[in-house]
Amino acid sequence: MIIDAHCHVWPDEIARKVLADRPVGLDPVHDGTLDGLRRTMDAAGIDLAMTLAVANVGKNVWRTNQFIGKVDRSRFIPFGTVHPDLSVDENLRALWDNGVVGVKLHPLFQSVAFADVRTREILIALAENDIPVIAHVGSGGDAHQNERGAPKHFHAMLAEVEGLRLVAAHYGGYQVLDEAEQWSVGTDVHLETSWPPSMGTLPQERIRNIIRRHGADRVVYGSDWPMTDPATEIAAIKALGLTAEEERGILGGNLARLLRIDPAATV
Template identity: 30%
Template sequence: MVIDFHAHIYTDDMAPKAIASVKRRMGVRVPGLGTVADLRGSMAKAGVERSIILPLAPLPKHVRPTNDFFLAAADGDGLVPFGAIHPFQEDLEEELDRLQAAGVRGVKAVPFLQSFYPDDPRCDRLYQAVADRGMVLLLHAGKVPEDLPEFFGTPDRFARMAERHPDLVVVLAHLGGWEMWSGVREYLIPAAENVYFDTAYISPSLTSAEACDLIVEIGADRVLFGTDYPWTDQAEEICFVEGMDLSGREKRMILSENAERLLFPR
């Protein structure tokens, strides 16, 4: 079984616009269409049993309507939604309660998109609320393939956040900091025993051997397979992990078992 812990979808109207915008701004290859139907087709082709679909909500006013779309898109099995959340929204606790009542197991926030530093004390309200509810918090970590003045979510800041909130279950995307992996080694690996890391969109920047070395340092029991669909091809990303010099047991942990333990305990 394979669980993709990091996939994105858009409405049928928004998907072509979102993909065209990314291609124009970042000049990257985009193999997927970003629609629910295309993701389902990709999963069937790649042998992905479940995809965790992750929303983006730049402003607090975007959170609830975005979550409504993701809740409607979820099928209770193959497509598993996380909710959008903004650390500075007024109704933060109420929205978490609404999501949890709908069966949502985690939420996503994006430092560079929502303009917050992960170690800002003002974010403690979010971290405590997520921890109190036994939910998972997934955060974009590191850079993006775009020249931005600041990325906000750096490994040193995540390390300080994790140290202050040891009861919070955190997943840092892109192996803890896209194109900031020296900082992951310096700050995050020593400090963040409560942190998980996903593999989303690392293949365009790291070789399989380089990614494998970092995963070994982190520990395969804390790594989750993620693709960042539609920005990468799910089947190709499975091959990327399968090609690593890891044991069969370690690959199973990454491709499904760690995600099962976090989200689908038996």
């Protein structure tokens, strides 16, 4: 079983507008729609995908979660959005009422900072309600955006939020792998493998060492669709020279365990 932990999707008309602006300076390789993702998954042999939806401002949280909560649960796992401009109760209600099972935090596109007490209060509430989170950690934007998602702040936040099922995207430090190794690798989180434009641009030996230092059983595959091609990213993982057990875990087994998915139910 292969599960992609990192797929951004939007309603069809919004996807065209978002990707026309080339978010974070990358060239998208797919269209950002649910139908487009399904076709990509079928071509790459992916069984399930976490579909991520992010609201840049608080007023859009409800309708964003309403959209993502309606995805086909046989192929998609809906991860929705929260925002520090809303109260903790308002954020939780927007998730529960729309049947959203997890949350994506994105410091580049939201006013979400790991050092912000409001963010920590939301994360504590998510942990108390056993709602899993995937967070962008690292750079990719301007200096202010990068500071919001800095690995050092991510590390400090972890000390105040206990019991959270948390996935740190981009090995815990996009574009700042030295900082990721210092602050994210070895912490009590799952690391995710995406690195646009491709994980294949990273030194294989270094990534293999990071995976084993962190624990291969706590690393999960993600593509960052539509900014990368999932089949290419799967091939990059298979090229690392990991054991068959490590590879199976990263490509799906570890995430299935984290999200409590029964592999037999997806067959």
